[in-house]
Amino acid sequence: MNLFILVWSYLKARPLNTAINIVLLALGIAVITILLLFKNQLDQKINENSKGIDLVIGAKGSPLQLILCNIFHVDFPTGNIKLKEADRISKNRLIKAAIPLALGDSYNSYRIIGTNIRYAELYQAQLAQGIWWKNNLEVTVGANVALLARLQLDDKFTSAHGLTQEGHAHIEHQYVVKGIMRKTNTVLDNLILTNVESIWEMHETSADSVAPYNVKDSATLFSSLVPSVAADDSVKEITSLLVKYRSPMAAVQLPRIVNAQSSLQAASPAFETARLFSILGVGVDVIMAFAYVLILISALSIFIALYNSLKERRYDMAVMRSMGASRSKLVVSLLTEGGLLTLLGCLIGLLLGHGVLMILSSVVEQTQKAGITGIIFYSEEWIILGGSLLLGLLCALIPAVQAYRTDISSVLAGN
Amino acid sequence: MVSVSGLSYKFSAAPGISFPDFTVKSGEHFLLLGESGSGKTTLLHMLGGLLRNYSGSIRINDVALETLNEHRLDKFRGQNIGFIFQRNHLISALTVEQNLLMHSYLAALPLHAERMEEVLRSLGIADKRKSNISHLSQGQAQRVAIARAVINKPSIIFADEPTSALDDRHCDNVISLLIDVANKNQSTLLIATHDQRLKDRIERKIILTH
Numbered sequence: 001m002n003l004f005i006l007v008w009s010y011l012k013a014r015p016l017n018t019a020i021n022i023v024l025l026a027l028g029i030a031v032i033t034i035l036l037l038f039k040n041q042l043d044q045k046i047n048e049n050s051k052g053i054d055l056v057i058g059a060k061g062s063p064l065q066l067i068l069c070n071i072f073h074v075d076f077p078t079g080n081i082k083l084k085e086a087d088r089i090s091k092n093r094l095i096k097a098a099i100p101l102a103l104g105d106s107y108n109s110y111r112i113i114g115t116n117i118r119y120a121e122l123y124q125a126q127l128a129q130g131i132w133w134k135n136n137l138e139v140t141v142g143a144n145v146a147l148l149a150r151l152q153l154d155d156k157f158t159s160a161h162g163l164t165q166e167g168h169a170h171i172e173h174q175y176v177v178k179g180i181m182r183k184t185n186t187v188l189d190n191l192i193l194t195n196v197e198s199i200w201e202m203h204e205t206s207a208d209s210v211a212p213y214n215v216k217d218s219a220t221l222f223s224s225l226v227p228s229v230a231a232d233d234s235v236k237e238i239t240s241l242l243v244k245y246r247s248p249m250a251a252v253q254l255p256r257i258v259n260a261q262s263s264l265q266a267a268s269p270a271f272e273t274a275r276l277f278s279i280l281g282v283g284v285d286v287i288m289a290f291a292y293v294l295i296l297i298s299a300l301s302i303f304i305a306l307y308n309s310l311k312e313r314r315y316d317m318a319v320m321r322s323m324g325a326s327r328s329k330l331v332v333s334l335l336t337e338g339g340l341l342t343l344l345g346c347l348i349g350l351l352l353g354h355g356v357l358m359i360l361s362s363v364v365e366q367t368q369k370a371g372i373t374g375i376i377f378y379s380e381e382w383i384i385l386g387g388s389l390l391l392g393l394l395c396a397l398i399p400a401v402q403a404y405r406t407d408i409s410s411v412l413a414g415n
Numbered sequence: 416m417v418s419v420s421g422l423s424y425k426f427s428a429a430p431g432i433s434f435p436d437f438t439v440k441s442g443e444h445f446l447l448l449g450e451s452g453s454g455k456t457t458l459l460h461m462l463g464g465l466l467r468n469y470s471g472s473i474r475i476n477d478v479a480l481e482t483l484n485e486h487r488l489d490k491f492r493g494q495n496i497g498f499i500f501q502r503n504h505l506i507s508a509l510t511v512e513q514n515l516l517m518h519s520y521l522a523a524l525p526l527h528a529e530r531m532e533e534v535l536r537s538l539g540i541a542d543k544r545k546s547n548i549s550h551l552s553q554g555q556a557q558r559v560a561i562a563r564a565v566i567n568k569p570s571i572i573f574a575d576e577p578t579s580a581l582d583d584r585h586c587d588n589v590i591s592l593l594i595d596v597a598n599k600n601q602s603t604l605l606i607a608t609h610d611q612r613l614k615d616r617i618e619r620k621i622i623l624t625h
Contacts, residue, residue, distance in 0.1 A: 010508045
């Protein structure tokens, strides 16, 4: 026998009351947990995905779209830019490194990216199987692509024009899988990488496909971004350029230089994602407020339950005193009751939050692609747990003080 | 052993009550008689350490209660005294067994399974051990209350109007049980009552006049 059994028995004796208190709190905690897990993982993904990219240069349009399309690969391209112009910009002394991206095709809604090996290096990608792409129409695929689209080494596939599944298929050319990357937990997992030339080859009409883009003339200078192309080629286009600054100074000057050109725009990932979050933030705040209201109601409900039970248990407490219980023991038992209620509610809420995300990530492909999981724990959850415990103690404080002050003799005498 | 000398208690609003001096030897049983309002319950609560701030002296087992601080008084009460109230005041969220265990736990005394068995058997409620309090009859509940009072083998049992709500047959049963249980545990029994039916059962009496 101990106080815990007593407290547990009291909770069990009022099952409905106890259940509603726990459920109310659990719901509030679950909502907060889901938001916490979602936001933290999203923040982490965004940081990992835009790591090492200071600026994206692409065609004029929405800067947010430019970022979403070229870093997170969720939105559509703003248009194309001339390789020649991109080349010129990339030679600017403020730029340390520039990676070309050519978008436009997909396989089973997985995007095919024409780029160079530096793009894979940006995410510290490593090969799980096979080799990196080398020649035209060779691809190296991300871990999720291999898994979900069931691609294996030396598999051949036809890409579809556009970034959705409905696009027109380029049946005349087939890609071949040369390598599969290890999981990086970045956007790279959902991409199919190839060289820029392959993308061009896909889109050339049969008429000009004969014309080789590598006119290897000893006198010709070659493009620094796509070395097989002559530097003064005025036809070739790419989608965007990922840029790393040489010095902080570039952050001030480079966007201005780029935006001054009529066909180009520069967008900063850090700035645009911050803008995106401030737009989404309102929605998150509303849900968060809703969760806090739930928690507040449950706290009130627990307080009322304890306060009412105090009246019912006046005799119980007086009798316990007559059996040798000290005042402090009664206080501890009430505080334990409040704490136990909120602790249970909180634990169930945390489990519920993780559970919902686990189900979500196994059912919804989009969350799977985004790499959001329910099996991850953050230190903030300890704060939630501690806060809940504190809330329970707070709810029990007034009833506990009343229990402390109870005059046993007058209760037992029935006055 | 209980001994009282020069005892009086003053309620804040009413004139004080003085109590006669008396001594109860170990193992003796006494009735505490008096009209309603004569201070029977007050005296019982003072003797049991439930009520403090009296003047005079109460010695139980050679310990002067007024010298103990509240915490030590709680402990002393739990280990030496058993209470039986007019209403049973069992903790309804607990089972019969847990109600008894609670007393040992709160008094910080060990309880052996044989003792539990012995007490429940002697009161004829061994089969109710795991029952809920709400499933007991009035008579069974009273037996549980008695069992709870004696489970720690207290040296003194204080009973406050244990029979006033009972009919003649049950009254007779309960008082027999109380005396029997008190004798078995070598406890002193002190019953505060105005129930005339008990007068023949216990000879020694303390009479409060107001």
